Amino acid sequence: MSDRESVKEATVVSEEEALSLARSRPGEALPLSITFGANDRDNPRCWGFWRKWYITCFVSMLNIVTTWCAGAFSSGAPEIAEHFGVSSEVTTLCLSMYVLGYAVGPVLLAPLSEYYGRQPVYLVSWFLVCLFQLPLALAPNIGTMIVCRLIAGLAGGAPLTNTGGTVSDLWERNDSGGPMAVYGLSSTFGPPMALVMSGYIGLNLGFRWIFWILMIITGAFWILLAVTVPETRHSIILQRKAARARKTMEKEGLRSCDTTHDLHASERKNLRQLFALTLSRPFVFLFTEPITTFSAVYNGFLYGLVYLFNEAFPLVFGPTGHGFNVGQQGLCFLGMAIGPILAFLLSPLQERYYLRRVSENNGKSVPEARMWMARGGAVLIPISLFWFGWTSYSSVHWIVPIIASSFFGAGLYIVILSILNYVVDGYQTYSASALAGVILVRNVVGAGFPLFATQMYERLGYEWASSLLGFIAILLVPIPFVFFYKGEAIRYKSPWAREHFDSSEDHPH
Known part of the structure; x- marks a missing residue:
């Protein structure tokens, strides 16, 4: 019997119930499909109220910060045009390249998020957003800026791919109105605030300091992201729970370790x-x-x-x-x-x-x-x-x-x-x-x-x-x-x- 067939016929149980059943019949390979139990501490929707709100607000802030990275460039555009001897159309292209990266990035990052989980995509992409502020701050020519803006935009698309999904992971439909309102606010409040926060930086410190400060901000958020935001995608968490159950069964010599899968295994x-x-x-x-x-x-x-x-x-x-x-x-x-x-x-x-x-x-x-x-x-x-x-x-x-x-x-x-x-x-x-x-x-x-x-x-x-x-x-x-x-x-x-x-x-x- 194939894995997909066994999953289709499997008994749907929680991790604890799977272990209990396997132990009660150690010599049988029971087809078990692991899902979340009632009040399961691994289920993001069962986490504490304030923890869910913290994660919601944090990932929404990532959405705001990535729009700052997009729009803050405009505050330095006149100086950049003068410094590199290019027209205003060329500096506008730099703004557009980041937003174009927004368009392409989610298409590339979405399957990675579904396969590896939201957290790895957040971490790697946000690290790249932070890293590519460095060549922008040190750029010797406008070509460097155009290319690095596109790459930073591709990576900056991660919140567009993940934030709405993270909110859905954490909140049930009828409780999601407030969290989705916060997410929507981040998408519309962020772009104009980019110019508010960067205007006087560009005027008083010069355009390179816009990127240095964005690097500091994105770096600080990356550290907080790595330390405080866990994986929330249900399919990935269940995959890990099934792997943990199989490992326990294998240690105890239970035959069900070969026929235990997570609820989404047949669809993966x-x-x-x-x-x-x-x-x-x-x-x-x-x-x-x-x-x-x-x-x-x-x-x-x-x-x-x-x-x-x-x-x-x-x-x-x-x-x-x-x-x-x-x-x-x-x-x-x-x-x-x-x-x-x-x-x-x-x-x-x-x-x-x-x-x-x-x-x-x-x-x-x-x-x-x-x-x-x-x-x-x-x-x-x-x-x-x-x-x-x-x-x-x-x-x-x-x-x-x-x-x-x-x-x-x-x-x-x-x-x-x-x-x-x-x-x-x-x-x-x-x-x-x-x-x-x-x-x-x-x-x-x-x-x-x-x-x-x-x-x-x-x-x-x-x-x-x-x-x-x-x-x-x-x-x-x-x-x-x-x-x-x-x-x-x-x-x-x-x-x-x-x-x-x-x-x-x-x-x-």
Whole structure:
């Protein structure tokens, strides 16, 4: 009998129960499949409340720090252009290369995470993020910076691959609203804060110190990561529990050591199969699943705007606008950082609505309820873009467009978090593939938008450039409304989502 056949017919038991059964019948090779027991201390969902919250906040901070590594470059861009004698387009390319690494990195790191676990991927990739700040700080030419930015971006994609999965490992579905809100905040609060934290560093210490300080920050987080964040992926933990049980059985001469496996053994794929799946299925979802397609389009546009503003803000608030220096330009991003925090404070309202809908549906999942607040968030985005555009005259007080950017940040947070939760709830076990497609498009577009930002704002004028973006945002407003009112019918037509239709399951992702 093959291992896969024995696992399919196996008795599902906890590690302790497996050992007890094997000892009661030492001469028999019992087919045993190990899962978590009740209140199992190895089950991440059974860990202490504050330990789970610490890990959630820590991995979300990794998400913030990697966005700092992406965006802080912009605070040193003018000096870098002058130092190496290159155009502003070339320095913008350096920003885009890191974000492009974001797009490719998760596709490469996801199968490694599934095969080796989340912790090794976190540790190795974060070490590389830290290490590649060194050649950036010492770079003798712009070519070195471009290449090292791409490599650092590839490694910096680890939180994009792992953080959402870590949250799912730790929290049950109906308890995950707050933790997912924190994760969503890290994705939207981090990029604008990159300019806030780095503006005066670039102004007073020079561009090389931006990378030295990022190296210190990423190094400190790597040490904490290695010491305080354990493996959380359920399949890997169960694999280790099964190996531990087999070792004990072997020592005691129990024949069941040859037929004891973990619960996921029959489904486990080798690394080649995982790469083939990871490199193909996200594209299948992107081109065949309307939910994934429109989520990717909306996410791509919004993240494109986030990184486009890295180039647009210096035009509006810099020497050609309000006359601010690099440090003051960085502080202008505070509005876009405060917006997500204000929206985050409203997330309990969204969560309360979602739980009420689940309760009314007899405890079964209602993904569409995740889009309740997104309808308002979607309307905020074009309003804020028009507001920002038509108050970007230097004769208008600088606080007015900054207030507009805070409304953009709020809308951004609400829509991004809603789509994230909707995709996870709608596809469940296939959500990793759907999200991989969304993240790929999101970061490819995020890498592309800054490349034409300066030219667009200079040729159209600051007012009409932002207005053009506002008109595009209006075209995307219906997406959350369609998901909220018609999402159930769309999901029912999907072979992937229909598999979990009206499901009360709660699998880690």
